[in-house]
Amino acid sequence: GAVVSQHPSWVxxxxxxxxxxxxxxxxxxxxxxxxxRQFPKQSLMLMATSNEGSKATYEQGVEKxxxxxxxASLTLSTLTVTSAHPEDSSFYICSASPPGAGYTxxxxxxxxxx
Amino acid sequence: xxxxxxxxxxxxxxxGNPLTVKCTYSVSGNPYLFWYxxxxxxxxxxxxxxITGDNLVKGxxxxxxxxxxxxxxxxxxxxxALVSDSAxxxxxxxxxxNQGGKLIFGQGTELSVKP
Numbered sequence: 452g453a454v455v456s457q458h459p460s461w462v463x464x465x466x467x468x469x470x471x472x473x474x475x476x477x478x479x480x481x482x483x484x485x486x487x488r489q490f491p492k493q494s495l496m497l498m499a500t501s502n503e504g505s506k507a508t509y510e511q512g513v514e515k516x517x518x519x520x521x522x523a524s525l526t527l528s529t530l531t532v533t534s535a536h537p538e539d540s541s542f543y544i545c546s547a548s549p550p551g552a553g554y555t556x557x558x559x560x561x562x563x564x565x
Numbered sequence: 566x567x568x569x570x571x572x573x574x575x576x577x578x579x580x581g582n583p584l585t586v587k588c589t590y591s592v593s594g595n596p597y598l599f600w601y602x603x604x605x606x607x608x609x610x611x612x613x614x615x616i617t618g619d620n621l622v623k624g625x626x627x628x629x630x631x632x633x634x635x636x637x638x639x640x641x642x643x644x645x646a647l648v649s650d651s652a653x654x655x656x657x658x659x660x661x662x663n664q665g666g667k668l669i670f671g672q673g674t675e676l677s678v679k680p
Contacts, residue, residue, distance in 0.1 A: 485668070544609070546609075556601075556610075
């Protein structure tokens with residue numbers, strides 16, 4: 452079945468540094484990918500829609516300069532958390548929708564900023 | 566605005582008993598509805614979806630859901646709960662079309678199944 456691979460599964464970084472999270476569609480092409488943020492035992496909040504070859508579409512209230520999204524190929528989207536601070540610590544999940552199927556989710560990335 | 570709601574933060578069930586996790590939706594047009602399950606520190610696993618057709622949808626791991634248009638509901642059910650069903654469950658609705666459509670999630674319901 453369609454698989455979305457997300458890497459890394461967890462990362463710890465120092466405050467002020469940047470962290471990149473990768474999301475790959477392994478056996479299908481994804482012109483669109485989605486990035487979510489989740490706080491403990493809470494719902495998934497859509498941050499942005501990543502569009503291959505064009506700018507991402509951000510949800511209201513999401514800082515574009517803080518969360519940089521790049522979708523340079525049909526199988527890879529990246530989320531870079533720039534100048535990370537402790538309040539950016541969260542669980543980040545990517546998703547894509549294979550043709551004819553539902554939505555497939557990556558395994559998530561636990562980001563801890565210290 | 567299109568949305569989905571899960572009115573219960575937590576559902577407690579004894580093993581072997583039937584379980585129901587509730588979901589209601591508010592959308593314009595025909596809804597595309599989904600149920601996902603999440604285990605701790607993991608991504609979401611697909612359970613089932615309703616696009617069109619029969620109102621009773623059967624999914625993975627013995628789960629099913631009933632689409633009720635008049636009540637705008639899409640409750641998740643299982644005839645006999647297992648301890649391993651304990652997890653966080655999310656109902657979602659698709660907004661937009663095809664691969665570009667995005668999923669909007671309910672608040673989530675934590676299911677606890679006790680032996």
